[in-house]
Amino acid sequence: EVQLLESGGGLVQPGGSLRLSCAASGFTFSSYAMSWVRQAPGGGLEWVSAVGESGGSTYYRDSVKGRFTISRDYSKNTLYLEMNSLRGEDTAVYYCAKAGRGTNMILDYWGQGILVTVSS
């Protein structure tokens, strides 16, 4: 059974930093791309970032480029999202999602999500 468990969220001041983790199990982590998607309170879904199965290809939405970094640790089967220079508009539930192979962005399994609140 595929399981994705996010952690690392919480309250942070504007300009602060946070690192989200997503522990993956139930599938061969090194064979699939992974992605982060967020949802502001009461809002819709917004894609944030993705990383290829090898970790060598990374992708970001424009509003987080230069501030967020996606990475993965194959020894721990864990996906990360390092978030710096956080802004109020980054407040959201962040979901990690399993994608397909290569650039196949079919997001077939999602974690339960973790809340990030950026506020003073």
Place this chain on the structure above:
Amino acid sequence: EVVLTQSPATLSLSPGERATLSCRASQSVNNYLAWFQQKPGQPPRLLIYDTSNRATGIPARFSGSGSGTDFTLTISSLEPEDFAVYYCQQRFSWPPLTFGGGTKVEIK
């Protein structure tokens, strides 16, 4: 960036009725269009990928159709557990992956 517009914003129906949800893309996304269901406090669940392929474990009452810029999700006969918000998403032209604004299917 491909903009996805979903309509209607809210659909009020009774159990047993047929639901038809629309998703229109600002440019062709070929057939690389997916549908997700989301219930309050839960993550999205993949229903349909690449226009018409049901994901693992999705009941046959859910079906998808369309091509190019116009897509439809049909729920043939609404069950009580189907009342939720539905999102479409394209993966043809990315980054960024984009989602529609959602359609809420509520009990009439």
